[in-house]
Amino acid sequence: MGFWKRVIESRLRDTIREGGLEIVLPGGENVFLGPDRDNALRVSLKTSGWLRRILFDPDLQFGEAYVDEGLVQETGDLYDLLDLLWTNVLDATGEGGSPWSVLRKLSRTVAQFNLQERAARNVAHHYDIGNDLYRLFLDEDMQYSCAYFPDADTSLEDAQRLKKDHIARKLCLKSGEKVLDLGCGWGGLALHLAKTADIDVLGVTLSREQFGLAQERARAAGLDKRVTFRLEDYRNLDGTFDKIVSVGMFEHVGVPHYQEYFDWIAGHLAETGSALVHTIGRRPGPGATNPWIARHIFPGGYIPALSEILPAIEKSGLVLLDIEVLRLHYAETLKAWRERFLSRADEARSLYDDRFVRMWDFYLASSEASFRHGFHNVYQILVGHRQDAIPLTRDYMYR
Known part of the structure; x- marks a missing residue:
């Protein structure tokens, strides 16, 4: 032997x-x-x-x-x-037991110290590699976050529309309100909210590719008077907003900045308003970002445990209004994305190369496995200044 x-x-x-x-x-x-x-x-x-x-x-x-x-x-x-x-x-933490995992946990504060210049570089690494890539596998509205599947037979297009509807209902939008979309992506959610209610929406992103396309989409939809997009770090914004929504952005904030993030929301949310934070969550508790993902896919990113989010909310003075756990919805989303990506792998190769296709296949497949096995899920967290910022029972979301 x-x-x-x-x-x-x-x-x-x-x-x-x-x-x-x-x-x-x-x-x-x-x-x-x-x-x-x-x-x-x-x-x-x-x-x-x-x-x-x-x-x-x-x-x-x-x-x-x-x-x-x-x-x-x-x-x-x-x-x-x-x-x-x-x-x-893999053990309960989603790691293979390497001694390196201990060192990565100890050094995560440095890895996730996302000051504004570094945050912009990290976003560019993933989101500015070209809109044509994302068109290969996302739905028509370019939603790059967990969809909402009533059942496994729901199409990706329908599931992403249902996700936007679900968020709009949770926000209890009222005519004349000012809404902020933190990390607005390619603008799909902001435009959807503006079509749902007579409101003004400001969307901010650090991605130049997303910003340019979001502006084009607002003009094409005739909504550029009501929906504005800015290439800006949210920490530079002024003003007060009736509603704040953040979908898929909190994973890029970094643990050292959680208190800063919720303090900022508390300082810019109207007294009667509410804010919805939609984020991937880590079930086993605090840990470190998988090193392969951190190196190749999301530098500076981290998926938080609830035990890391809630103390920052408490210290900010915000009231916790609702938490919903979306189980397996992201596994179905990633499965659909990977199927679409592989069906158009030749186009991805023409944009990049074989190695890139293998890298993104590994990213999508490993991400699906982590959600399928329950290591990751999605939290939708509602906060506000007042206990009566939203209706007292959840049925308002489903009327």
């Missing part, structure tokens, strides 16, 4: 309790893990260097190996492989 086969078997012998995994080692030897050999997924490792890197720091290097073809999946779909690992290998 070769050296690497002994290492793999000693490290992973008892980890695969369901399903099966066959690993083809660089020297050609095969290692079988798990009870189901007949249906085992097969992967091959191309060099001993990649094998060492994965064993040393799996949280980072597994994704690196897949993207750079140091690890090649020979049977099954990438999601099947990631699902197998989530089921058997």
